[in-house]
Structures are given as C-alpha cells and as structure tokens.
Amino acid sequence: MNEVKWSEGELRTLFNNAIRKSMINLEYRQLLLTDPAAALAEFDNRPLPSRLKVVFTEHDVKTVSTPLPKPIATEELGEAQLEMIAGGVDFIGADNCTYTCIQTCMTSCFPTTEA
Numbered sequence: 001m002n003e004v005k006w007s008e009g010e011l012r013t014l015f016n017n018a019i020r021k022s023m024i025n026l027e028y029r030q031l032l033l034t035d036p037a038a039a040l041a042e043f044d045n046r047p048l049p050s051r052l053k054v055v056f057t058e059h060d061v062k063t064v065s066t067p068l069p070k071p072i073a074t075e076e077l078g079e080a081q082l083e084m085i086a087g088g089v090d091f092i093g094a095d096n097c098t099y100t101c102i103q104t105c106m107t108s109c110f111p112t113t114e115a
Contacts, residue, residue, distance in 0.1 A: 003047075003049060003050060004046045004047055004049075006046070006048070006049055010044075011052075014040055014043055014044055015040075017043045018032060018039060018040055018042075018043060018056075021042075022056075028042070032056040033056055033057070033058070036054040036055065036056055037054065039056075040054070
C-alpha cells in the first residue's frame with residue numbers, strides 16, 4: 001500500500017488550523033495534547049506520514065523547545081565544512097537561521113538582569 005503524500009504547505013495549513021482551534025476550544029486542545037492524530041483528522045482524515053511524529057505541548061515560558069538540525073558530519077568534517085569553520089561562518093540551521101540569529105532570539109526572549 002502506498003503512503004499518502006503530504007506537501008509541506010498542506011501540513012503547515014493542517015497544523016495552523018489545529019493550533020487556531022485549540023486556542024478557542026479547550027476540549028479540542030486536550031485532544032491535541034493526548035491524541036494528535038485524532039485531533040488533526042478533524043481537519044483532514046488522510047493518514048499522516050509514518051515517518052512523522054507529531055507532539056503538541058502546552059506553552060511554558062520556562063521551557064524552550066528547539067529541534068536540532070540534521071548533523072552535517074557523523075565522524076569527520078569534510079573540506080567544505082572545515083573551510084566554513086576556518087572562515088568564521090556562523091552555524092546555519094533550519095530556514096537559514098544562524099547561530100547568531102538564535103542567540104539574538106534567546107537574548108530578546110530571555111533577557112538577563114544584572115544585579
């Protein structure tokens with residue numbers, strides 16, 4: 001049996017619809033937390049890709065959840081990666097967000113207070 005294909009845009013729309021509904025419907029919100037597949041099926045009953053694990057969590061200002069990018073090397077860095085490091089290029093993550101970008105965001109979101 002062939003797996004149903006989803007585009008990135010279709011998944012983004014599905015998740016956005018679910019998030020919007022969870023903001024005004026507490027029963028639906030609880031379903032997203034406990035059974036995301038069933039909750040998402042209310043918008044599109046196609047099975048989600050088997051390789052995709054969907055988890056919704058409650059917003060908590062004390063917890064930062066950030067997916068790690070795919071590793072660029074498993075053992076040794078290649079010549080191109082070594083040149084990037086030697087040249088001082090920041091880490092580039094998903095959506096071309098650099099390490100500096102992430103640090104700026106973290107600093108803005110969680111400013112430190114000086115005593």
